Amino acid sequence: MHPDHLPEDCRPISNLLSRIGDKWTILVLRVLAEGEPIRFKELHRAIGGISQRMLTVTLRNLERDGLVIRTVYPTIPPRVEYALSERGVGLQQAMLPLFMWTKENAKDIYRSQIAFDLAKQDAVTRR
Amino acid sequence: MHPDHLPEDCRPISNLLSRIGDKWTILVLRVLAEGEPIRFKELHRAIGGISQRMLTVTLRNLERDGLVIRTVYPTIPPRVEYALSERGVGLQQAMLPLFMWTKENAKDIYRSQIAFDLAKQDAVTRR
DNA sequence: CGGCATCCAGGGCGATACTG
DNA sequence: CAGTATCGCCCTGGATGCCG
Numbered sequence: 050m051h052p053d054h055l056p057e058d059c060r061p062i063s064n065l066l067s068r069i070g071d072k073w074t075i076l077v078l079r080v081l082a083e084g085e086p087i088r089f090k091e092l093h094r095a096i097g098g099i100s101q102r103m104l105t106v107t108l109r110n111l112e113r114d115g116l117v118i119r120t121v122y123p124t125i126p127p128r129v130e131y132a133l134s135e136r137g138v139g140l141q142q143a144m145l146p147l148f149m150w151t152k153e154n155a156k157d158i159y160r161s162q163i164a165f166d167l168a169k170q171d172a173v174t175r176r
Numbered sequence: 177m178h179p180d181h182l183p184e185d186c187r188p189i190s191n192l193l194s195r196i197g198d199k200w201t202i203l204v205l206r207v208l209a210e211g212e213p214i215r216f217k218e219l220h221r222a223i224g225g226i227s228q229r230m231l232t233v234t235l236r237n238l239e240r241d242g243l244v245i246r247t248v249y250p251t252i253p254p255r256v257e258y259a260l261s262e263r264g265v266g267l268q269q270a271m272l273p274l275f276m277w278t279k280e281n282a283k284d285i286y287r288s289q290i291a292f293d294l295a296k297q298d299a300v301t302r303r
Numbered sequence: 304c305g306g307c308a309t310c311c312a313g314g315g316c317g318a319t320a321c322t323g
Numbered sequence: 324c325a326g327t328a329t330c331g332c333c334c335t336g337g338a339t340g341c342c343g
Contacts (some may be wrong), residue, residue, distance in 0.1 A: 070197015115288030126324040143277035150270035161242030253304040
């Protein structure tokens with residue numbers, strides 16, 4: 050009756066979204082989505098708080114998925130630019146509604162969390 | 177020039193999506209999206225491979241975010257039902273394009289990964 | 304039945320140092 | 324500049340056992 054919800058079908062989707070939805074990937078994608086190719090160092094600065102290692106790993110995964118294109122200019126010093134691939138742009142499009150929703154609901158969700166934690170805390174102190 | 181892409185603005189979005197996009201949340205949401213309230217045990221069976229602990233944790237987080245409504249019937253044995261809240265339905269809607277995109281691109285992405293790994297492997301053996 | 308507490312292994316991630 | 328390599332911490336998540 051719900052052939053679209055078989056666990057087997059959802060698993061690959063879950064896998065993909067897990068990687069896309071990890072701590073850094075979204076931030077990297079958003080910066081890349083601004084259009085122009087961007088260098089490693091710029092990216093590093095643009096995303097505050099990310100370690101060099103994690104930026105490398107994140108970019109490598111995105112490249113592996115064909116979402117990001119890495120271009121090396123063999124100059125000295127070396128120059129490496131990253132840009133969204135066509136597929137990456139498509140992903141960005143597909144994520145827009147989710148971004149909108151998140152932006153619109155962030156405050157309400159935050160309030161729910163506060164309320165939930167308070168209720169939980171009350172339950173403890175009341176004990 | 178790109179006021180929407182300030183790191184500070186993206187951070188909460190990233191946080192939310194990290195939790196939504198974790199290993200289990202999406203699968204749980206998809207099952208709940210089928211409509212009728214569902215009991216803990218049914219949910220556990222519907223999602224193969226999830227441990228009881230992680231199902232509990234996942235549901236608790238969703239409840240905390242106001243995305244899922246938890247209803248307890250104080251019978252013996254106890255009966256607890258979970259259902260998507262209105263907000264949860266909204267999230268589900270917002271995620272549809274992303275689901276579609278993932279479904280359409282899963283195969284291509286997989287191929288990209290294979291190709292990438294092969295190229296990498298070649299580079300090593302060729303060394 | 305539903306779910307919390309505890310314990311433990313593995314992996315994610317950061318910090319640091321080193322290379323082409 | 325753009326990485327790779329190594330180490331070590333911590334947190335995630337699985338297994339198990341106990342409670343209402």
